[in-house]
Amino acid sequence: MARIKTDKNVSRKDVIVTKAATLFREKGFKAASMRDLAESVGVEAASLYNHIKSKTELLHEICFSVANRFMHKIDEIEVEPIPSIEKVEKLLRFHISEIINHYEEVYVSDREWKHLADPYLSNFQNQRRIYRKRFAAIIESGIRNKEIKKIDAPTAVLIMLHAISGIESWHRSTQKISAEELEANMITILVGGLINK
Amino acid sequence: MARIKTDKNVSRKDVIVTKAATLFREKGFKAASMRDLAESVGVEAASLYNHIKSKTELLHEICFSVANRFMHKIDEIEVEPIPSIEKVEKLLRFHISEIINHYEEVYVSDREWKHLADPYLSNFQNQRRIYRKRFAAIIESGIRNKEIKKIDAPTAVLIMLHAISGIESWHRSTQKISAEELEANMITILVGGLINK
DNA sequence: TATTGAAGCTAACGTGTGTTAGCAAGTTTT
DNA sequence: AAAACTTGCTAACACACGTTAGCTTCAATA
Numbered sequence: 001m002a003r004i005k006t007d008k009n010v011s012r013k014d015v016i017v018t019k020a021a022t023l024f025r026e027k028g029f030k031a032a033s034m035r036d037l038a039e040s041v042g043v044e045a046a047s048l049y050n051h052i053k054s055k056t057e058l059l060h061e062i063c064f065s066v067a068n069r070f071m072h073k074i075d076e077i078e079v080e081p082i083p084s085i086e087k088v089e090k091l092l093r094f095h096i097s098e099i100i101n102h103y104e105e106v107y108v109s110d111r112e113w114k115h116l117a118d119p120y121l122s123n124f125q126n127q128r129r130i131y132r133k134r135f136a137a138i139i140e141s142g143i144r145n146k147e148i149k150k151i152d153a154p155t156a157v158l159i160m161l162h163a164i165s166g167i168e169s170w171h172r173s174t175q176k177i178s179a180e181e182l183e184a185n186m187i188t189i190l191v192g193g194l195i196n197k
Numbered sequence: 198m199a200r201i202k203t204d205k206n207v208s209r210k211d212v213i214v215t216k217a218a219t220l221f222r223e224k225g226f227k228a229a230s231m232r233d234l235a236e237s238v239g240v241e242a243a244s245l246y247n248h249i250k251s252k253t254e255l256l257h258e259i260c261f262s263v264a265n266r267f268m269h270k271i272d273e274i275e276v277e278p279i280p281s282i283e284k285v286e287k288l289l290r291f292h293i294s295e296i297i298n299h300y301e302e303v304y305v306s307d308r309e310w311k312h313l314a315d316p317y318l319s320n321f322q323n324q325r326r327i328y329r330k331r332f333a334a335i336i337e338s339g340i341r342n343k344e345i346k347k348i349d350a351p352t353a354v355l356i357m358l359h360a361i362s363g364i365e366s367w368h369r370s371t372q373k374i375s376a377e378e379l380e381a382n383m384i385t386i387l388v389g390g391l392i393n394k
Numbered sequence: 395t396a397t398t399g400a401a402g403c404t405a406a407c408g409t410g411t412g413t414t415a416g417c418a419a420g421t422t423t424t
Numbered sequence: 425a426a427a428a429c430t431t432g433c434t435a436a437c438a439c440a441c442g443t444t445a446g447c448t449t450c451a452a453t454a
Contacts, residue, residue, distance in 0.1 A: 031312065035442095045443090047402050050402075155374065166355035177349050188346065189348060192389070231412060246412095
């Protein structure tokens with residue numbers, strides 16, 4: 001009889017969620033079936049329901065674990081006594097490292113959150129909106145201090161966040177530069193485009 | 198008996214494809230059903246098949262019409278006798294105007310191409326790869342001419358293309374700046390981050 | 395070793411899917 | 425007005441999906 005293998009500190013549910021993230025990334029949430037997931041876990045589809053409540057629950061877990069990490073980080077950075085442009089740089093570096101180290105989850109959270117069901121959907125959208133506003137506020141304060149060019153802050157946030165999601169393509173590409181080089185290039189272009197000089 | 202309305206020069210198939218683009222954008226390709234589409238066209242699901250071959254065909258049409266427009270544009274720009282940095286700017290402006298004027302199609306082509314079936318899938322991926330290489334070549338030539346900072350050109354392309362796809366969010370947002378302002382901000386940040394000075 | 399709870403299995407359900415067949419209504423051409 | 429073609433409809437198909445019920449097997453505890 002098949003059995004889901006677990007290490008210490010990793011519940012069987014965690015294993016399922018992780019495999020789900022990979023599958024949702026590869027095929028998209030809707031196109032990935034519970035039978036696909038079961039196969040990748042090494043078990044029958046019905047057996048998954050001993051550990052999870054529903055397919056959507058898997059998406060919740062993925063999306064909110066990612067969103068929470070970003071929220072905690074911006075909490076932390078916001079209150080640091082450093083110039084705004086450095087806050088922006090820190091945030092960008094965090095985004096980059098998150099997408100490199102938690103590729104599947106971040107990707108899914110970014111592209112598949114549409115398939116969340118209310119009330120999770122509204123909740124997620126709210127968090128996202130708030131996050132972007134706080135990010136924009138940092139940029140605006142940088143503009144007031146003349147550290148940053150006079151630009152529309154919300155637009156700048158959009159550009160930053162989406163630009164960084166380009167790493168998804170880098171992650172899948174075969175002939176790639178190192179993660180460090182990638183990060184350096186990103187910062188050069190993005191922060192370089194902001195700085196007022 | 199219901200009937201699909203058409204203007205001159207717009208076939209019934211075109212009407213279906215357009216509505217499909219909207220639906221695929223809203224729900225995603227997999228989650229959008231032919232019955233949904235039929236309703237939005239004002240007809241029964243089975244009737245759609247008098248005009249189209251399959252659901253996937255709709256996706257082909259959307260993805261390749263978008264891809265072709267970009268290919269033709271880069272053909273055109275590549276041979277112009279202007280500095281590389283201006284070529285980059287022209288390409289960016291084209292991307293921006295495409296996403297503003299053909300929002301639904303471009304969005305779908307960007308995010309739903311995964312659901313294409315071979316041989317269209319490989320074909321599409323190839324076109325994408327080639328496009329990015331040609332874009333990167335323009336940047337590399339700009340680096341050689343010292344117009345552009347020394348950066349990894351493929352990374353720069355990723356950043357540009359994804360940054361621009363951020364306009365999707367702008368497009369749906371309620372309190373937005375004008376399209377002209379948006380374009381100006383984008384160019385400032387992106388081109389500003391490239392220029393060697 | 396006996397007991398118990400966790401974790402797996404098979405079978406099946408109801409529903410929604412893309413698509414086809416066959417026919418009726420409407421429009422254009424002769 | 426007849427013929428030919430286009431466009432729509434109803435009904436139904438085969439299938440894949442998420443999920444549940446009920447039972448068995450395994451592993452840990454007493």
